[in-house]
Amino acid sequence: MRVTGLGHASALIETAHGSVLCDPWVNPSYFGSWFPFPDNSELDWDEIGQVDYLYVSHLHRDHYDPQNLKRISKSATVLLPEYPTDELHDALRDLGFTKIFRTTNGEVHDLDGLKVMIQALISPTDGPIGDSSLYLDDGHQKLLNQNDARPTELSAFAELGHVDIHMLQYSGAIWYPMVYELTDHAKQVFGEQKRARQFDRTIRYIDDLKASWIVPIAGPPCFLDEELWQFNDFGTDPGNIFPDQQVFLDHMEEKGYDNGVLLLPGSVCDFGADGAPVEHPYDPSSVFGENKEPYLREYQQRKKGVLEAEKASWSHPEIDLFPALKEWIEPLLPQAEAISAGINGPLRFIAQDAERGDVDLVIDFVEHEVRLFDGERARYRFTAPRNLVEHLVAIHEIDWVNSLFLSCRFSAARVGPYNEFVYAFFKCLGEERLTYVEGWYAEQSTDDEDCELDGWTVQRRCPHLKADLTRFGKIEDGVLTCQMHGWKWRLKDGSCLTSVGHPLRSHPAGEPAPAVPAVAPGAES
Numbered sequence: 001m002r003v004t005g006l007g008h009a010s011a012l013i014e015t016a017h018g019s020v021l022c023d024p025w026v027n028p029s030y031f032g033s034w035f036p037f038p039d040n041s042e043l044d045w046d047e048i049g050q051v052d053y054l055y056v057s058h059l060h061r062d063h064y065d066p067q068n069l070k071r072i073s074k075s076a077t078v079l080l081p082e083y084p085t086d087e088l089h090d091a092l093r094d095l096g097f098t099k100i101f102r103t104t105n106g107e108v109h110d111l112d113g114l115k116v117m118i119q120a121l122i123s124p125t126d127g128p129i130g131d132s133s134l135y136l137d138d139g140h141q142k143l144l145n146q147n148d149a150r151p152t153e154l155s156a157f158a159e160l161g162h163v164d165i166h167m168l169q170y171s172g173a174i175w176y177p178m179v180y181e182l183t184d185h186a187k188q189v190f191g192e193q194k195r196a197r198q199f200d201r202t203i204r205y206i207d208d209l210k211a212s213w214i215v216p217i218a219g220p221p222c223f224l225d226e227e228l229w230q231f232n233d234f235g236t237d238p239g240n241i242f243p244d245q246q247v248f249l250d251h252m253e254e255k256g257y258d259n260g261v262l263l264l265p266g267s268v269c270d271f272g273a274d275g276a277p278v279e280h281p282y283d284p285s286s287v288f289g290e291n292k293e294p295y296l297r298e299y300q301q302r303k304k305g306v307l308e309a310e311k312a313s314w315s316h317p318e319i320d321l322f323p324a325l326k327e328w329i330e331p332l333l334p335q336a337e338a339i340s341a342g343i344n345g346p347l348r349f350i351a352q353d354a355e356r357g358d359v360d361l362v363i364d365f366v367e368h369e370v371r372l373f374d375g376e377r378a379r380y381r382f383t384a385p386r387n388l389v390e391h392l393v394a395i396h397e398i399d400w401v402n403s404l405f406l407s408c409r410f411s412a413a414r415v416g417p418y419n420e421f422v423y424a425f426f427k428c429l430g431e432e433r434l435t436y437v438e439g440w441y442a443e444q445s446t447d448d449e450d451c452e453l454d455g456w457t458v459q460r461r462c463p464h465l466k467a468d469l470t471r472f473g474k475i476e477d478g479v480l481t482c483q484m485h486g487w488k489w490r491l492k493d494g495s496c497l498t499s500v501g502h503p504l505r506s507h508p509a510g511e512p513a514p515a516v517p518a519v520a521p522g523a524e525s
Helices: 087-094 184-209 226-231 245-254 289-302 304-312 321-335 337-343 386-394 401-407 420-427 431-443
Strands: 002-005 011-015 018-022 053-055 077-080 100-102 109-111 114-121 131-137 142-147 165-169 213-217 268-270 346-352 359-364 369-372 380-385 411-414 450-453 456-459 473-476 479-482 487-490 506-508
Touching: 011 142, 018 131, 077 087, 077 114, 087 100, 165 184, 184 245, 213 245, 289 304, 321 337, 321 359, 321 369, 321 386, 321 431, 337 420, 337 431, 346 386, 380 386, 386 401, 401 420, 420 431
Parallel strands: 018 053, 053 077, 077 100, 142 165, 165 213, 346 380
Antiparallel strands: 002 011, 002 268, 011 018, 109 114, 114 131, 131 142, 346 359, 359 369, 380 411, 450 456, 456 506, 473 479, 479 487
16 A cells, blocks of 8 residues: 555555545635644645545544535545434535445445445544544555544454554644633643643554554644644643644654654655655655744745635624524524533523624523523633624534634633533534434443452443443542543542543442442542
């Protein structure tokens, strides 16, 4: 196999039985906040797009780029993950792709000699209701493009034989902790913890699969808007969650791994040749280390007009915001039974504008009402520019996570621990998604299998997303951390320290289990 890096999670994979283009993202996403790093806009995408197969892993805007997908040959066969909704299928069909191969989740398909398997993740916390990994076997080499999917285990791929090439995410793709109304010290502490978890999780995946070659991909983006410039990692902030490819490769070397492969946009690696030689289009040092900030400043100047045009598109003064949001959101609340029970109170949302005035409203998940704020207490508060919220209304964007929140152009505050139901709701401002998510929550059941970890008996599967705690669980000072997503539990009573609810069954090994598991939520760690 030969793999050409195309930036971020984008790659062209040439096999003995056809070429596969993955996640071809070029244009800025999330309200112009994210740009590919390094710049990939000068690649010949019309030529690159002449492929046999197209794989779009999921609908996150740094993977699904409709503007660039218009340049991809419509003769390409789409390798479609088996998702519970038809959103990705319909989006690609609307762009003109008619040859769509619907894969079956976890099943190997033989496409004229190229063996293909896609593992789709379908919980409310996976991507925009769905994420996936792509496995390819052309009879000579096996490749897993895990991108930013986080399966609970990789055994489904390992069982198919030794994997030669493992492509996976290592960097941040979130707004936490940067946007939270915390002290600078708290943000740094939480950022350092998250950065360490990202690296630990990636190393665990590497150890699980034991592939010959590791290719760090799917991040980080870069932030060219001056308002967001501080989110770029220049090596001076240990709490920055967006380390770049070279930083992670250096981390791998420090941990004793010598099989990392750097792919820049335009880099070509021949994995079929001895030593997997790579040809780079330019010196990698010109974009990393001490040269990274000058490189991004030049990049910023080149994209100044693009960003200005993007910002100009957000103006919708014709929107009467409060009535529009009330008409849209209020009818969804009675349908959101599990989500409403999980939030169990009012959520305050402020659309801020210094000149025109703020629109300060409350979404009440008990009374199922959207109303203007009147001084009541709310455990959760979001503040965002009014023009961005008006734009979301104008385009009827049903997924505010995959737009506003990932833009990092907002602030958040909460009393108490993280609550996944809050963000699940903002992913599901449409009936199809909301119906699916409510059904998913309803189908969850308790796992009765236990295991022993460092002197404790605990349930084997993580209460959050069922990760195997014998592999992802880590215990320190009486607290268990699931390294899959960094969630924590206090073992003496099983309470979750990360989110509301989600108790863990736990007790000291050798002692009888308590008659009733503890369910009281703990404070955020």
